[in-house]
Amino acid sequence: MMNKEKLKIAQQVMKDENIPFWIIYAEEGRDPTFERLIGPHVVPAVLVVSQRAHRTIVSSLDADNIEEDKMWTYSGQSRHSIESLINRALRELHFDPRERPEQTIAFNYSTMRDAKTDLLGYGVAKHVMKSIRDHFGSFKHQSAEAVIYGMYDRKSPDELKKMTIAAQRADEILKVTFRDLQPGTTEKQAYQLVHSIMNRNSAWTANCGVVKEELAWAANHCPVVLTGPNFAKGGHAGASDTQIMPGHTVYFDFGVKLTFKDGTSWCSDIQRMGYVLRGDENRAPFEVQKVFNVLVKSIDVGIAALRPGVKGYMVDEASRKIVVDAFGVNYDHATGHSLGESTHSPGTRLTGRQNPLSHLKVQPWGVYTIEPRVKIDNGGSIEEDVVVVPNGPNYTLCERQKELIYIR
Incomplete structure (x- = not known):
């Protein structure tokens, strides 16, 4: 079940730190921030968050276990891949780096050598960022560690x-x-x-x-x-x-x-x-x-x-x-x-x-x-x-x- 209280805290941290977008790409058991906000899952799941809204992307295999209004599902046999749903979510949340080049997306990697926030694997990060670039063009990204630390601390x-x-x-x-x-x-x-x-x-x-x-x-x-x-x-x-x-x-x-x-x-x-x-x-x-x-x-x-x-x-x-x-x-x-x-x-x-x-x-x-x-x-x-x-x-x-x- 969506932890609305904790999501609200995370979005307030994003406002305080001037972070427009946050993407959590979670493999099974790898990223506790996803489970903290949404719940447990078995196959890859994604949470796309702006300062005022969010979209959740989960496999149809996990959908029955997650109670969420803003949820989309994907299937390995669907024409809508997980990457296309990420791009759709970004569009709906008004991500447009061509018109607003100052917009950045935060991902769960660490600049401080801290395993508690260095949660997105290198290969996955390259793949997801390439998919976004192919759809939106060049964009800026940053570490989400300020959001993660703030969410846990508050x-x-x-x-x-x-x-x-x-x-x-x-x-x-x-x-x-x-x-x-x-x-x-x-x-x-x-x-x-x-x-x-x-x-x-x-x-x-x-x-x-x-x-x-x-x-x-x-x-x-x-x-x-x-x-x-x-x-x-x-x-x-x-x-x-x-x-x-x-x-x-x-x-x-x-x-x-x-x-x-x-x-x-x-x-x-x-x-x-x-x-x-x-x-x-x-x-x-x-x-x-x-x-x-x-x-x-x-x-x-x-x-x-x-x-x-x-x-x-x-x-x-x-x-x-x-x-x-x-x-x-x-x-x-x-x-x-x-x-x-x-x-x-x-x-x-x-x-x-x-x-x-x-x-x-x-x-x-x-x-x-x-x-x-x-x-x-x-x-x-x-x-x-x-x-x-x-x-x-x-x-x-x-x-x-x-x-x-x-x-x-």
């Missing part, structure tokens, strides 16, 4: 509601984990504790339409658990036999993937930090509290910088500067990334300028993580999932961590 109200449930569920699991965590537990045991808590039934998510709950990424490092001296490791390190001892900081990097009754799945990705009190302590020592306070400030700055139209590297630089200025130590990962149906969804990356994805624009109603790290012995990390509100303050999908969690 969330509808219903999608934001589902992502909020996913974030709140992850936060709930980690709150119980910190409550039950005992000093002397190893990182591996803490990892197993998270899994055991997750396996307990969650009636409230079922009442919200959730039919399946999974880890948001590969089970062997979901969650990531690091404590004390292991904070100097990389952020994706697997849990070890290191004990979580008094005087140690500890953090969990964790998320869930929830599938809803409508078949859509949405992810969360959060990090929470704690400290194991020594016997004579009732609060963390200065150096640990400084780590925590700097992380909170870094996230505050990142959330404030996360505005529509800002480029990803600008948010990264603003947030990262707080950590580097305070400790003289950098962290070796992005400050954040787009979040959605996967934990690393196609879209803007909040990272250094050397990454092409950092030059993409932050999107209105996008959801991005902010996850600075203090990468030192007994350091720390916090991660929040942030919604970009066009004309108002941004907000997080679940309760922010503003206080250090104590383990006794």
Whole structure:
């Protein structure tokens, strides 16, 4: 069934980016953007989109499985080939490069070496473009990556509601984990504790339409658990036999993937930090509290910088500067990334300028993580999932961590 809400978002991105036409030529299972907008198919299918209208072209074999008003079918024995239907669709949508040479067609290939948008094979691209040239004459083409990234980044109200449930569920699991965590537990045991808590039934998510709950990424490092001296490791390190001892900081990097009754799945990705009190302590020592306070400030700055139209590297630089200025130590990962149906969804990356994805624009109603790290012995990390509100303050999908969690 046509996802009218997502098509409307894609067409708004096309207007914002001044892209008049977009053609998705999808082989079976090769281009998820077609299935996201129209639905699954077996043989080649095409979606031709302008800023105000669209045409769908599918095989007669797939027609019964696709509910779409603006749909044409083709058959291998028909005199109307798929290429002639593409040209017919372009004519109906007022593509005329002779009269309007500034008109361009966007195709699903990448200029950024990103497999998530490099979806149209070289041979297919040559064939389709030749067919259009033979019919219309010379025309300009460009990458559709701005449309794809924008479509994935911009969330509808219903999608934001589902992502909020996913974030709140992850936060709930980690709150119980910190409550039950005992000093002397190893990182591996803490990892197993998270899994055991997750396996307990969650009636409230079922009442919200959730039919399946999974880890948001590969089970062997979901969650990531690091404590004390292991904070100097990389952020994706697997849990070890290191004990979580008094005087140690500890953090969990964790998320869930929830599938809803409508078949859509949405992810969360959060990090929470704690400290194991020594016997004579009732609060963390200065150096640990400084780590925590700097992380909170870094996230505050990142959330404030996360505005529509800002480029990803600008948010990264603003947030990262707080950590580097305070400790003289950098962290070796992005400050954040787009979040959605996967934990690393196609879209803007909040990272250094050397990454092409950092030059993409932050999107209105996008959801991005902010996850600075203090990468030192007994350091720390916090991660929040942030919604970009066009004309108002941004907000997080679940309760922010503003206080250090104590383990006794």
